[in-house]
Amino acid sequence: MAAIVERPKKSGPPTYQVKWRQDGQWQSENFGGDEGAAQADQFKKLVEAHGNQWPYGWVKGHGFVEPDENPDDVPLMTYAGRYVDRLTGVDVRTREDYHREIRLHFAHLVHLRADGLEVPATICNVVQDDVTDWVRREEEGERDPQGREKWLRRPADPKSIANRHGLLFCVFQAAIDATPQLRTTNPCKKTRLPRVDDHTEEEMTFLERDEYARIAAEIKDPDARDLADWLVGTGMRWSEATALKVKDLNLTGDRPTASIQRAWKRAKKGSPEAFYLGPPKTRKARRPIVLTAAQVDVARRLTTGQGPDDYVFRAAMGGPWRHANYYNRKWKPAVAAAVAAGLPKKPRLHDLRHTHVAWLIARNVPLPAIQARLGHESIQTTVDRYGHLVRALDDEILAAVEAVMSVPAPRAGLRAV
CATH class of the missing domain: 1.10.443.10 (Intergrase catalytic core)
Structure with missing residues (x-):
């Protein structure tokens, strides 16, 4: 359950802070001004209605905004590239591999708006359904419309999908941990990935x-x-x-x-x-x-x-x-x-x-x-x-x-x- 903490000020109306635990971590949002108490109470009910999660579409410090209205929003590909460039403790070849994964696979992740229109993915507008659709496309591949026996992108094996999804998870987590915070939730968190052992072909061979x-x-x-x-x-x-x-x-x-x-x-x-x-x-x-x-x-x-x-x-x-x-x-x-x-x-x-x-x-x-x-x-x-x-x-x-x-x-x- 969420709680409201009143924080008095020396001058002017107090600030009302809504606090709750989400996935074991304390979250909070502040409301001030003459309507602060009413706004805090309304936000508290929204948090509880969303299962003690940030309300969908709410950006901390901004309120409900459309993704393209977030002044700090950037294209997903751009943000992912910056994230990889700032990684420490990885060798040059690993960094190159990450950039290749972003270039070849993250480019196929798009955001489906409520009106059914697909728009380019940004670090703020991607939701869980977008990630699920992307995983499905990775799993199924894309055939060449000019020749059904040919592939534009071959189906990815479950291990490769899991590795790419793990990189994507880290990119979105960096946006959550950023200052200022760009997101409040990770859209990769509840993705159901293909099972690695779904295929009958055994990767490893053991010799007597x-x-x-x-x-x-x-x-x-x-x-x-x-x-x-x-x-x-x-x-x-x-x-x-x-x-x-x-x-x-x-x-x-x-x-x-x-x-x-x-x-x-x-x-x-x-x-x-x-x-x-x-x-x-x-x-x-x-x-x-x-x-x-x-x-x-x-x-x-x-x-x-x-x-x-x-x-x-x-x-x-x-x-x-x-x-x-x-x-x-x-x-x-x-x-x-x-x-x-x-x-x-x-x-x-x-x-x-x-x-x-x-x-x-x-x-x-x-x-x-x-x-x-x-x-x-x-x-x-x-x-x-x-x-x-x-x-x-x-x-x-x-x-x-x-x-x-x-x-x-x-x-x-x-x-x-």
């Missing part, structure tokens, strides 16, 4: 041990084979493994490790180099990975005679491997040969990381330990991606429950001696 061995046998270059074995045996990202340097290895002691300190990043378009070395993907991605005895032997063989700043895995010319070169010349031909020989799967290079996780889960390694090994920032990421594999442990879970439940409970009144 013999299936990986069939692919590895087709990798004739021993250096390329070493890298594939390392990826599937450590679960490292490609960008991490290929950035590994000799100084990152600790091959002595009871627990030899490889320390993830850097990763390859895609450079800004037009840069002289396509990639550069930067920090790992997340804060927790900077981590040590315990190595097996076989991995230690490989690391020693590859780093003998190398300097501290030399790469552990090197291509034919001595430099670091590039993904496109490795994939097209080493991995893709090996997979094709294995498929021709009867392998029923066509894994991507990144599926070696997924396969590593599947092998760990099959050995009853708990998800928090897997999270730490993979460098996931949140356990939720690990659960969302690999939690379904834990179903393979149902027999062990049932056996544990039955073992506990089969022990007779102590009878009341008996005291342990």
Whole structure:
């Protein structure tokens, strides 16, 4: 429920402040002058009638105004671009990706007025129905009217829609948090997004041990084979493994490790180099990975005679491997040969990381330990991606429950001696 707080002034009529909690945060609007009390009472009833939300069309400090009457309103595309330009803690390539999403997808978000006329979206006029219509258009795509078999815009997959919607949410939230405040509500807040698991095609491919061995046998270059074995045996990202340097290895002691300190990043378009070395993907991605005895032997063989700043895995010319070169010349031909020989799967290079996780889960390694090994920032990421594999442990879970439940409970009144 909303409340009215009277705030006396030294001279003139008092100010009446309407206060209420919206989504756990205090909101307020002030009314003054001779009609302040009556206006505050009327506004309080409006807030309560809207379920303790800002009344639709009300702009704080201005009252009910048409969106195009808001003096601070700007086109959505303009405001979104400014928001991305002011982001901190993101690399150049990520900022470029955000601008591309705005240019290619936010341009299709429009505002449908009450009279049925579509007008360009602004930071103030977009409502929840506009966002829902935009999500639907993203999901359905747009066919070419000149040829129904062609697309002007292909349907977006649920994950891409969720990512774009998340960026749009942040843009509108920035308008709410701005000074002066441009909006009072986020039109993205209650959007129902397409389910990521609606599609039957599985994005991840998990290899059995013999299936990986069939692919590895087709990798004739021993250096390329070493890298594939390392990826599937450590679960490292490609960008991490290929950035590994000799100084990152600790091959002595009871627990030899490889320390993830850097990763390859895609450079800004037009840069002289396509990639550069930067920090790992997340804060927790900077981590040590315990190595097996076989991995230690490989690391020693590859780093003998190398300097501290030399790469552990090197291509034919001595430099670091590039993904496109490795994939097209080493991995893709090996997979094709294995498929021709009867392998029923066509894994991507990144599926070696997924396969590593599947092998760990099959050995009853708990998800928090897997999270730490993979460098996931949140356990939720690990659960969302690999939690379904834990179903393979149902027999062990049932056996544990039955073992506990089969022990007779102590009878009341008996005291342990």
